[in-house]
Amino acid sequence: MEKLTVIKVGGKIVEEEDSLKSLLADFSAIEGKKVLVHGGGRSATAIAAQLGIESKMVNGRRITDAETLKVVTMVYAGLVNKTIVARLQALGVNALGLTGADLNYMRSDKRPVKEVDYGFVGDVKEVNSELLADLISKGVVPVLAPLTHDKQGNMLNTNADTIAGEAAKALSKHFDVTLMYCFEKKGVLMDENDDDSVIPEITRPLFDEYVENGIIQGGMIPKLENSFEAISAGVTKVVITKASEINGNCGTVIK
Amino acid sequence: MEKLTVIKVGGKIVEEEDSLKSLLADFSAIEGKKVLVHGGGRSATAIAAQLGIESKMVNGRRITDAETLKVVTMVYAGLVNKTIVARLQALGVNALGLTGADLNYMRSDKRPVKEVDYGFVGDVKEVNSELLADLISKGVVPVLAPLTHDKQGNMLNTNADTIAGEAAKALSKHFDVTLMYCFEKKGVLMDENDDDSVIPEITRPLFDEYVENGIIQGGMIPKLENSFEAISAGVTKVVITKASEINGNCGTVIK
Numbered sequence: 001m002e003k004l005t006v007i008k009v010g011g012k013i014v015e016e017e018d019s020l021k022s023l024l025a026d027f028s029a030i031e032g033k034k035v036l037v038h039g040g041g042r043s044a045t046a047i048a049a050q051l052g053i054e055s056k057m058v059n060g061r062r063i064t065d066a067e068t069l070k071v072v073t074m075v076y077a078g079l080v081n082k083t084i085v086a087r088l089q090a091l092g093v094n095a096l097g098l099t100g101a102d103l104n105y106m107r108s109d110k111r112p113v114k115e116v117d118y119g120f121v122g123d124v125k126e127v128n129s130e131l132l133a134d135l136i137s138k139g140v141v142p143v144l145a146p147l148t149h150d151k152q153g154n155m156l157n158t159n160a161d162t163i164a165g166e167a168a169k170a171l172s173k174h175f176d177v178t179l180m181y182c183f184e185k186k187g188v189l190m191d192e193n194d195d196d197s198v199i200p201e202i203t204r205p206l207f208d209e210y211v212e213n214g215i216i217q218g219g220m221i222p223k224l225e226n227s228f229e230a231i232s233a234g235v236t237k238v239v240i241t242k243a244s245e246i247n248g249n250c251g252t253v254i255k
Numbered sequence: 256m257e258k259l260t261v262i263k264v265g266g267k268i269v270e271e272e273d274s275l276k277s278l279l280a281d282f283s284a285i286e287g288k289k290v291l292v293h294g295g296g297r298s299a300t301a302i303a304a305q306l307g308i309e310s311k312m313v314n315g316r317r318i319t320d321a322e323t324l325k326v327v328t329m330v331y332a333g334l335v336n337k338t339i340v341a342r343l344q345a346l347g348v349n350a351l352g353l354t355g356a357d358l359n360y361m362r363s364d365k366r367p368v369k370e371v372d373y374g375f376v377g378d379v380k381e382v383n384s385e386l387l388a389d390l391i392s393k394g395v396v397p398v399l400a401p402l403t404h405d406k407q408g409n410m411l412n413t414n415a416d417t418i419a420g421e422a423a424k425a426l427s428k429h430f431d432v433t434l435m436y437c438f439e440k441k442g443v444l445m446d447e448n449d450d451d452s453v454i455p456e457i458t459r460p461l462f463d464e465y466v467e468n469g470i471i472q473g474g475m476i477p478k479l480e481n482s483f484e485a486i487s488a489g490v491t492k493v494v495i496t497k498a499s500e501i502n503g504n505c506g507t508v509i510k
Contacts (some may be wrong), residue, residue, distance in 0.1 A: 047329070050306050070334060074302070077352075078333020079325060082402070082410055086356040090408035096358050097332075101341040102351045103395065131393065138386065140358065147337070153345035155337055 004033040004136065004175035008164035009182045009212060011039035013243045014080060024084070026246050028091040033136050033175060035145040036088075036095075037164040040080035044072050047079075063120040064157040066142050072157050073099075076145040086144050095141045098123075100148030101155060103131045106166060108148035108156050122148040122156025124163075127170035136175070142167075161223070165230050172234035180251075181223065182243040187252035188224070190215060201253045227254040259391065259430035260287040264437045266294035267273075268498045279339070283346040283502050288430060291350075292399040292419040295335035296454060299327050302334075319374040319412040325410050328354075330398040339398050350396045355379075355403030356410060358386045361421060363403035363411050377403040377411025379418075382425035391430070397422075416478070420485050427489035435492050435506070436478065437498040442507035443479070445470060456508045459472050459483060465479035482509040 006026060013019045027036055041062065045055045048071045056063040064072065081097040088095035100106030100122075108122025132142060144167060146160040161181065168179040187198035201211070207224055210216040214225065227238035231254065241251025262282060268274045282291055296317065300310045304328045311318040319327065336352040343350035355361030355377075363377025387397060399422060401415040416436065423434040442453035457465070462479055465471040471479065482493035486509065496506025 010357070047306075051302075052305075072335035073337050074329035076333070077337045078329035078331070082328050082332045082354055082356060086404045086410050087408045089356050089359050089404060089406055094359055095356070097354075097356075099337055099340070099352075101344050104344050104349055131390075131395065134393075136388075138389075140386065149341045149344060151344055155341050155343045168266060 001174070001176040002033060002137070003178070004035065004171055005030055005178045005180060006035045006037065006164055006168040006171065007180045007246060008037040008160055008180065009039070009243050011041040011043065011080075011162070013182065014038045014084060015040065015042050018249065019243065020087070023101060023243050024087050024091060026244070028088065028093045028248055030102075035136070035142045035144065035167060035171070036084065037160050037167065038084060039146055040072075040076045041161040043080055044054050044075040047071055047075050058116050058118070061118060061121070061159070063117070064121050064156060066120065069120040069155060069157060073147060075153050076147050081143060081145040087142065088143065093141050094139055096135065097143045097145065098162075099145050099155065099201065100158065103173060104128055104149075104151065105132050106148045106158075107151050108158055110150060110154070110156060120156050122150065122158045124148060124158065124166045127166050129167075129170035129173060133147070133171060133174035136171070157216065161226065165226055168235045169230055169233040172236070177235045178237050178239060179227075179230055180239045180241065181248065182241060186242045186245055186250050187240055188216065188220060198250055199252050201255070203255065224254060230255060256429070256432040257288060258428055258433070259290065260285055260433045260435060261292065261419055261426065262435045262437065262501060263289045263292040264294070265415070266296040266298065266335075268437065268463060269293045269339060270295065270297050274498065275342070278498050279342050279346060281499065283343065283348045284502055290391070290397045290422060290426070291339065292401070292415050292422065293335060293339060294401055294415040295331045298335055299330040302326055302330050309420050313371050313373070316373060316376070316414070317412060318372070319376050321375065324375040324410060324412060328402060328410050331402050336366065336398060336400040341461050343398065348396050349394055350398050351390065352398045352400065354400050354410065355413065355418075359383055359404075360387050360407065361403045361418065362406050363413055365405060365409070366410055368474070375409065375411050377405065377413045379403060379413065379421045382430060383422050384422075384425035388426060388429035391426070405499040408501060416481065420481055424488040425486055427491070432490045433492050433494060434482075435494040435496065435501060436482075436487055436497060437501065439497065441497045441500055441505050442495055443471065453505055454507050456510070458510065470494065479509060486510060
């Protein structure tokens, strides 16, 4: 199968001119088929504030009431997504910006209310990858905004890591997929105070050992659990690294 | 060639719940291949006002400075486009929201400054219809926002009538295209005070006669000139009617 790289970058990278410029140059230099998944939370918070809407976060997730849903739809699908698409086109990359509603490529259910009512937040239920795969095979580069829909007429706010993971899994039916999560460090670190202590490769037994020893902890645990889940679902490998290193070899490979 | 209907509706129709609901029901009932082109000016003006940005119009066109470009990108490509796409998906229409930057389907040049500096407004220079036509032939229904790009990294604000006309012309290489412009009347009227005095058909000689007699005047003249131009460029027919009549036969046919 042909290789496909799915890269997820957070809002911080795409919302600042210098880092966006570097990212898009690096991304456009990636050989072969590719997909970009982006966040946009900082811009959403900024525009919401300008509109007099307070941003409420619980466990790092945005509480998405009806007004906030409008803001994230404007910011993620409009401002951030189209800025990236136009810039990629200028670099000769035939980008296509998508939300889950477009081509009905990703359907979700509104998250049930338990301890927290997250509002219009979607948990992914179905990925339709056929048209997406066909476009990719024709040289189109999808740029995925962190939004899905419920197929009942509503957009839903969905975490960009989840979008990347679900898209990568579904596309692994059609391609040999590498899923790359970009975060602020070069990779998963042996010593959190030493940025150069990147663990080059993590397998399931190593992961269990590192968790037991306390080397891997906190938010990195679910990130790696999701990575192993992606591997089980057909993704060839997951790489965790810094956005500036997407063409390098210094990240942590999970397989 | 297979039939394709390209329908352009103004912002007013898609920005009010009742008219949007009717429009989408009517649109989803259109048989065969179709494309929807939408405006969104009222929402843009409202959101701009909420953000403290004044909307300046000259000859009915929005002066698009850098801040206004951000607003129209958010509103047209984000809020309005994705609302329509999600609602169409709920009606079983496999919608795909696009700006000209997506798939590089419509490239424009920033309008040169003459008497008026319209700012980031684009005049269409190139339409790449191959991927669009391929998607349409696979059952996808493009929903086109009134935005293009310059392929140098910038989005540009572009009149929805122009987007509809240019898309229809380019798609006439692949389909037997009917272009339908929706406005507030059932069609071009013989007597502007009689809503039922719709002229059923206008040919070029009739048009010249009606203009000479003063029956057709004002903004209807450029609309009809554009319609004749679309016909010359390969569009099979142009229909001018009310949004609520897109499945009816009461409009004015230009051919």
